[in-house]
Amino acid sequence: MGSEPRAWESVLAHIEALLVDGTLRPGDHLPAERALAVDLGVARSSVREAIRVLEVMGLVRTQTGSGPTSGAIIVARPVGGMQVLMRLQVAASGFPVEDVVSARLLLESSVAGDLADRASSVDVSDANDLLDAMDDPALTPVEFLALDAQFHLSLANASGNTVISATMAGLRSAIEGYVVAGLAGIADWPSMATRLRAEHRGVLAAIADGDPVAARTRIHDHISGYYRDAAFLPSTSAHPSR
Template sequence: MSAEPRAWEGVLAHIEAGLVEGDLHPGDHLPAERTLAAELGVARSSVREAIRVLEAMGLVRTQTGSGPTAGAVIVALPVGGMQALMRLQVAASGFPVADVVSTRLILETAVAAELAERAEAVDLESAEHLLDAMDDVSLAREEFLTLDAQFHLQLAEESGNVVVAAMMAGLRTSIESYVLAAASGLTDWDGMAARLRAEHRAVVAAIAAGDASTARHRIHDHISGYYRDAALTAPIREPHQEPSW
């Protein structure tokens, strides 16, 4: 089971693929908003959002007005770590869900344990703010799950391991897709949302208490339990060992 990505993410993936594969080069103009929207079957607002993200990354410059210099122009190509991250983002949409979940178990159990081991030096304020935001029962499923994904990414970023954080960021769209697909099929979303809130709080509590073993097991059960109870197909390949850094 898979969910359609948000429209602007599809536009972003299309442009990223052109950059990574060498079809787009510095100095090239992107097609006009209207043209790109028609080509990809999305609203022009989705094209604008994707270009805004690329501009924030320093890869595209936009110029208003008319003439040969107007529109969005490629000003740089992704290099080094950014290129690796973009390749992962482009590829992740095609990864089997079971493999994405298995990778999450490897990465996130290690993150939770490592954060707990140095609990006194870890700042969990940003993660807790996200959990507070998720307590709003008026949130739509999509809004709740966007915050959910950000919470997991925030923990990875708190680990201080830039490779793990980049991998989690690269997998984010794929993670959001399968999580949202599963949510759309749940008959009791309110019950699941309440459960996820409690599990998130329990993970943070174990980290704050410096209990690495409990933190590791709680996030493992949280990730694998959602996958199992949402009745997604294919078994998860459990990690053979618990990595640490």
């Protein structure tokens, strides 16, 4: 009694297996609810419950509406429970955008510099995969920014420091919420997306080149530039120490 998994848990296990083995990758959309329900022999309500859990875990982002951009898009692979708990704690508290930006500038500049210092021994393949997914012109701005947030988390994960990874995972909901809210202040999204793609590539190039100063500066300018242009920050912002 009670040992049989609930239907939504079976759906969750199925989707997680597809994520782990690479069948589903960041940037992919989940199959339609109806298709998953038929394939797995469960009710659509069970599929929706599993997707809600995946969204809380930070693995998918959902978008309402119809057409090819609706539904759930994969934004991350499964991660540890510590990251999930940290994210839920931060999301429940809420932080001023200025505090989130300041924390990001300190933390991510340090991470980028450290990765560049250890360029020959770090693995940033997840970050590269996410940038490839972000090159898809069919992505909506919200989908693009969900992948963007995961890109920044992937760099923290590449550091190998579990506390840094958990902290960035905890901030993710706040980060993504503010960057999406900032869309209202961006008049030309296609140009912004092109710029963000180039800046992401520039950060990874500095890391690959083993140039910590360039890595810190580029990620600092990338983060502060978006918030400034989205009308969150003043036009001046201090650079990290060279």
